[in-house]
Amino acid sequence: MTMTSEQQGEQQGKQQGEQKGGRRFLAVAARRWPAALAVASAVLTADAAGSTRGVAALAEVLLLLPLLYLVMAKLRRPGLSWLVLAALVVPFVASRALDALAPVAVVAVVAPAVLIWGLLDGQLRRPGPLRVQAVAMAGFAAFAAAGLVLDPTVGRYVLAAGWLLHGVWDFVHLRRESVVSRSYAEWCGGLDVLVGVALLVAW
Numbered sequence: 001m002t003m004t005s006e007q008q009g010e011q012q013g014k015q016q017g018e019q020k021g022g023r024r025f026l027a028v029a030a031r032r033w034p035a036a037l038a039v040a041s042a043v044l045t046a047d048a049a050g051s052t053r054g055v056a057a058l059a060e061v062l063l064l065l066p067l068l069y070l071v072m073a074k075l076r077r078p079g080l081s082w083l084v085l086a087a088l089v090v091p092f093v094a095s096r097a098l099d100a101l102a103p104v105a106v107v108a109v110v111a112p113a114v115l116i117w118g119l120l121d122g123q124l125r126r127p128g129p130l131r132v133q134a135v136a137m138a139g140f141a142a143f144a145a146a147g148l149v150l151d152p153t154v155g156r157y158v159l160a161a162g163w164l165l166h167g168v169w170d171f172v173h174l175r176r177e178s179v180v181s182r183s184y185a186e187w188c189g190g191l192d193v194l195v196g197v198a199l200l201v202a203w
Contacts, residue, residue, distance in 0.1 A: 001030075003048035008015035017073055022031065027067045032186075033183075034182075034183045034184070034186035034187035034190070035059075035078075035186055035187070037187050038046075038186070038187045038189075038190030038191040039187075039190065041132065041192035042190075042191055042195060042198065043186070044203075045195060045198075046179050046198055047059070049156075049195065049199045049202035050202040052152045054158060054197070055147060055152055055156050056147070056148055057096070058147070058159060059144045059145075059147035059155075060103045060104055060200065061092075061142070061157055062140060062143060062144040062159065062162050062163060062166065063104060063107045063136070063140070063141055063144045064088055064089070064092055064106070064107065065138050065140065065166050065188065065192070066137040066139075066140040066141070066166065066169075067088060067106075067107050067110060067111055068084055068088060068180070069133045069137070069139065069169075069173075069180065070084055070111060070130070070134060070136075071084050071110065071115050072084060072133075072179050072180050073100065073115060073128075073129040073130040073133040073179050074118055074123065074130055076129075077180075078177075078179060078184075079099055079181060079183045081180040081181040081183075082181070082183070082184060085184065088106065088110070091106050092106050105127050109177075115134060118130050118134075118171045125144070128136075130177065136169065139141050140162055140165075140166060143158055143159060143161060143165070144159070144161075145161060146158040146159070146199050147159030147162065156200075156202075157199075157200070158200050159194070159195075159199055160196045160200045162196075163192050163195045163196035163199065164192065164193060164196035166188075166192045167188075167189045167190075167191075167193040167196060168189075170185045170186075170188045170189030170192060171185070171189045172178070172191060173185045174186055
């Protein structure tokens with residue numbers, strides 16, 4: 001059946017509308033890829049929230065998150081956020097896989113090294129992001145330690161609070177566009193909130 005010119009116009013308009021809708025979706029997806037990555041990362045860690053061993057692992061990971069902020073505050077180059085994350089995650093994961101060294105050893109080595117560097121060049125003696133991140137590191141370490149030493153039934157709630165608070169920390173830095181890159185802050189903030197919620201509802 002031959003379409004009239006009016007029907008052809010309607011068909012073309014519909015196709016153009018669908019194409020524009022597809023382009024808009026792709027544009028939004030391109031901008032929000034850190035959020036999508038956060039959801040995917042949370043799915044991969046979802047099982048950990050439901051076991052004692054998994055909760056202990058999430059406590060150790062919580063130590064890694066403020067460590068990255070400490071390193072980035074020292075470097076003062078937000079564009080390196082993802083590269084620094086990779087540099088911290090590789091030895092962290094390797095230590096867990098090989099079971100030859102506790103993952104917290106990575107934090108125990110890197111954090112003091114950064115602080116000593118900051119003291120030597122005077123950055124830590126001046127008010128600024130490095131001081132703020134050092135205090136934050138201590139605070140989040142307290143949440144992580146509580147998650148490791150307390151009874152799992154109680155510790156997971158403390159640990160969940162630590163993850164949720166770090167999510168807030170991420171979104172504050174995202175809004176201020178400081179210390180870390182926007183994409184990292186968006187990804188980490190989304191992941192933190194999802195992991196915190198999972199800890200609260202998994203058991």
